[in-house]
Amino acid sequence: MLLSLVAALAVTAAASARPADQAFFGAPPPPPPPLPAPAIPLGNDSHASSFAPLLPPAIPLAVKSPYLNCWLSAGGDDGSKGYLAGSWAQHWPVHYAGSQRDHRLSWAGLIDIDGETFEFLGAPLSDAAPLLGPSKVARQTAFVYTATRSIFTFEARGVEFNATFLSPVSPNDVVRQSLPFSYLIVEVDPSALAKHAISVYTDISGEWASGEASVDLTWTYTSGSGVGTHAISRQKQLRFGEVAEQAEYGRATYATALRKGVVAGSGPADQLRKRFIHHGKLDGSHDVEYRKLDDRQPVFGFSVALSGQDPTAVFTIGHVRDPYVNYVTPDGQVNLSGAWTTRWPHYIDAISAFQSSASRALDEATRFDHTLREDARRVSGDNYAAIVELSTRQAFATFELTTGVDDDWKEDKEAVMAHLKEISSNGDMTTIDVVFPLHPILLYTNPTLLAYLLEPLLRYTHSGLYPNRWPVHDLGTYPNSTGYNRGDDEPMPVEESGNMLWMALAYFQLTGDKAWVEKHYDVFKQWTTFLTDDGLVPAEQLSTDDFAGTLANQTNLAMKAIVGIGAMAELANGIGRWTDWVHYRSVAKAYAAEWTKMAMTDAGGVRHAKLAYQDEDSWGTLYNLFGDRALNLQLFDRNLYKDQAEWYERKFEKYGLPLDSRHAWAKTDWHLFAAGSATTKEGRDSFVDSLVDFLQAGKVDAPFPDLYETPTASFPGREGFDWPIYFIARPVVGGHFALLALEKADGANGVDEDHFRE
DSSP: OHHHHHHHHHHHHTTSOOOGGGOOOOOOSOOOOOOSOOSSOOSOGGGOOEEESOOOSEEEEEEEETTEEEEEEOSTTTSOTTOSBTSOEEESOOOOTTOOOOOEEOEEEEEEETTEEEEEEBSTTTTTTTTTSSOOBOEEEEEEEOSSEEEEEEEETTEEEEEEEEOOOOTTOHHHHHOOEEEEEEEEOHHHHTTOOEEEEEEEEGGGTOSOTTOBEEEEEEEETTEEEEEEEESSOOTTOEETTEESSSEEEEEEEOOTTEEEEEEEHHHHHHHHHHHSSOOSOOOOOOOBTTSSOEEEEEEEEOOSSOOEEEEEEEEEOSSOEEEOOTTSOEEEOBGGGGTOSSHHHHHHHHHHTHHHHHHHHHHHHHHHHHHHHHHHHHHHHHHHHHHHHHHHTTEEEEEEEOTTSSEEEEEEEEEEBOTTTTOBBSOHHHHHHHHHHHHHHOTHHHHHHHHHHHHHHHHTOOOSSSOOSOOEETTEEOOOTTSOSOOOHHHHHHHHHHHHHHHHHHHOOHHHHHHHHHHHHHHHHHHHHHTSSOOSBOOSOGGGOOBSSBHHHHHHHHHHHHHHHHHHHHTTOHHHHHHHHHHHHHHHHHHHHHHEEOTTSSOEEOSBTTOTTOOBOOTTHHHHHHTTOOOSOHHHHHHHHHHHHHHOBTTBOOSBTTOSEEEHHHHHHHHHTOSSHHHHHHHHHHHHHHHHHOOOOSSOOSEEETTTOSOOOOTTOSSOOOOOSOGGGGGGGHHHHHHHHHHHHTOOHHHHHO
16 A cells, blocks of 8 residues: 555655655655544445544645635535545635635646546546546545645555645744745655556646635746746735735745646636646646636646656645735834745745755654654643644644844844734734634744744834733734724733733743843733732623623633733743742732632532632633643642542533533633643543544534534534634644643743642
8 A cells, every 4th residue: 555655665754865856755654543433424435535543624735824724624514524536625614604705725636547537636527527528536545644744545547646735834944934835745656657657637726816706817837947837816916905814915826846747737727627638738838818717717737747757746836925914113014024035035936945845845744743743642642642733734824924123113134023813713913812822832843933923012012002001902904913003902901911921931931031031021010010900800801712702800811810920920030030029929829819719619519710700600611720830830729720620520511621601612722721730631631532522523614613512513603693603723723732832841840740740
């Protein structure tokens, strides 16, 4: 079986670099045994694909930025059930009432074996039959995902081949991480090429360039530096504009290395694909009639003849734009470019470099995937590995790395900022309480990335433009960082103050960056003063769970304030501000004691925290207790941890622990935060296992939803409204790395986790 063959090759590949033209792209090291089969019918058992480590609700294909965010829907009633052929990919599926577009991203793949053509990607034959002839579909035999790759294995006419979708994760290389490109790698066992004539065809449509079906498109084809590149854009660019969450400026790009047997072409979808079906290759002609996206669907593709010397076809797909964002300063908006432009000013050069480094990218991905899998399995087993691997590309694709701003408020090519899009919930830019649940994946992979994400927020605060005593909730609507100079942002004063201080200490504990703390110390102190005044008994306001509405005296929110004050004490201690350390430490300890008196109740027969001080019959998931544990603040008594663990055991539903007593909703990120403060391995694993149960139920059909109903594993309803809440493809899945981040924090803080659980 090809999957086994290339797995063995991949092990040796990680140990040595290979020339790009000799690379043989294999599957990852052998995966762990598949988890129990998902509750989704997979068709005829004799032809069913296997899925490892599990069948996710949506499969990441090209997932590298907010605007290169392509998924294959798998779950639900209308999903593909995990089969790559027969369904079209989508720009993360947007679900809302009255949506008039299915957000399809046409990405077609055909393979010709001895003159017989089979569909393996998308539905170019299935949708067009009988126009293009009989619909023949390659039989999918296996699917495996890792942190960076989705690997499909097929069989057609006795030939096995793989289609691998690789979105590199390079947390320690700002420029490479900022490249907005992904790979599609099609590989055939070289031994089959000695017996068969095989060629591969792939194309993309204009849907990758705009979210508006009736928009006029333009396109170009260039060949330079050994790479052929299609570039597609809307004719009238909407700078910093979006339609249906897709960028309406810049270019969608599709490229491959030019070698013997590679032919590029463009034209109406049926004509270009028919040409390949009839001849096994394109003829090099290009469509020169610019027109609307939905007028005779223009597509842009390549045919690649394979051989024993060249058994692999590698395609680069991307979306480039310049500038990336506009950023608010006292002198007006400043345009910031992607960090990659500091090395490759022109996108063609960036594509060429990305395409030619495919072999290196695969080697790096192999090492990253192996390390993450082994770390996750050590921390909490195969179920946890399945969760964090599925979360990785989704989390990293929600923020972009750009150039920075200097002290004169001009663009600084040497500096770095990161900007986050709050995908699907409302598109806000660098929302603090979304950066916050993302941040554990950054602590695990590279804490400096967290500093880059906090930089736009901190600079805006230092500018004096924001008038409130607490941090700004967000900086605008992506990609427009316009700020809130009137202080009229969504009000979450306690939430955002606690979040910023918590993240500041988490970064400092792992890096020891005293200069960074000194630089922002006055701002940190301002926010801590606010928490000292208003944090212990929070007025009626929103928490990060704003979908649940406002509430006064929230116990979990007050705990975040106490954690924030305690974090400030440790920041002061770290840079020798002894007076502040003693003061804030004593305040945090005193507040923790007061909180315990007001927050705890024996109602229900087990001591536990209420949702709000005044409501004896309420309860909530006390996920902010994780701050006391992860930052090693030791503000709260160990009995609190034990009491909450016992209470949670009583409140678990079929698919997890509800967020609080108001609804049966659960949040996946807070599940793993709560798991991080569990006092037993069994308690921790129950949170992890319930998330796998949710995924395997197969009720949802979108990129890792972070809000769901615990009794049904479905998208949550909303009281008083007639549509569900869809939180999908969001950054917050970075919170699934809480257990891995905790292990790193314990190492930095000298904490023995086994001792904590005794």
